[in-house]
Amino acid sequence: MIRHHLTDDILLAYSAATLPEAFNLMVAAHVSLCDDCRARLEAFDAVGGAVLDDICDSVGMSDGALAATMALIAGGPPVGVPRAARRAGVLPAPLQDYVGGDLDAIQWRPVGMGVKQAILPTSKDAAARLLLIPAGAAMPDHGHGGLEMTMALQGAFIDAGERFGRGDVEVATADLAHTPIADIGEDCICLAVTDAPLKFKSLLPRIAQPFLRI
Amino acid sequence: MIGSLSAWGQGFVNGTQDNARPDWVSQVERVRDHQDREAFAELFRHFAPRVKGFLMKSGADATLAEECAQDVMATLWNKAHLFDPARASVATWIFTIARNRKIDLLRKQRRPEPEDLSWGPEAEPAQDDALALQQESEHLRRALSELPDAQRELIERAYFGDLSHSEIAAETGLPLGTIKSRIRLALDRLRHAMR
Ligand SMILES: [Zn+2]
16 A cells, blocks of 8 residues: 655656656656556646647648658557566566566665665666665665655665655655665665756756646 | 457547537547548547647757657557547547657657556446546546636646746646546556456
8 A cells, every 4th residue: 555655746747748767767667556646647648638639839730741651650660669568576667677677687786784776777867776775774875965756666664754665655855864764574675766966957946846736 | 459349439429419529539449440541630630730739849840840740640550559548538648649759859868657557358448437538538628728828828838848947836726636536447447457
């Protein structure tokens, strides 16, 4: 049972495609596990559909555009990556795409105190990493300049008196000092995304305040 | 693999008594089941210029937007079997395809997407679920068009990726809770069918 969800502003920004890749990955991973957030996201997509259908200025297509499109279709579907279906394993499908498999494919690097990390290849305007925190251990000090979102994938972590189990997302801002501690019983694996401080101003402030609410 | 002509495509256009716009569901179904070129041409005439306009407002030049709009419409043909009328209007579905192409082309980034949830060959959404969602989408479209200009422009600009922090207002008044509940219901039924 997921209790800590994505915020409306993040879901809207995902729908409007204004988030850095690392935050898109967080949204895609959480929504894979959470039908509540999937329904909210699809409601924001519905607003996008209404914008496209109704208030967007249309621009005439060139002569022969339909024929050109039929030729595209006749050429067969593009060889692209099909959208991921549900897959067995601990990692949701969008994360498995970045890792190249499930947990046993993660290339962990030690960062001290028994904690390990694996940085995922995303665009440089934000960073995404998987963290492994041994049961009962604390996440090492990891100063972040701006927004940080952390989602538990296996086990759980506890921060500021709240427990975050599989699928739960903690949102932390720069002025919040926090120290997540892995719950006893099982090593905690989580996805953490942070905006790189240097690029912070370009992308995230615009979604810092929600204006569409569900 | 998709079953034969299903009930959900029948009667949506007729199902709305007032002079609401067509919801395009039956056209997508005809493309899906019969590779119907005339149905596709109807969709193309309505949506391709809108997709092109959307992409140009989002920062693409005319040439790129034209090429991309053709690509989006070709994707509609190729993925018609993935359209779920109990969860999205045709306009919404095309918006998501166009939005993803926009990221590929303008941002040159990968676009991580949630795990796909779709109906298997042995089950499809119930016709009344699809009808209710299509009607709800029409309500949302009308509510948006009836907003005061300034408010509507804010929403429009948010979806073009063209809004700075200080310009973001607090509320829109759009009845999003209703459509969210409808989608949630459809997801519950889909999860049940996937079991
Ligand atoms: Zn959620």
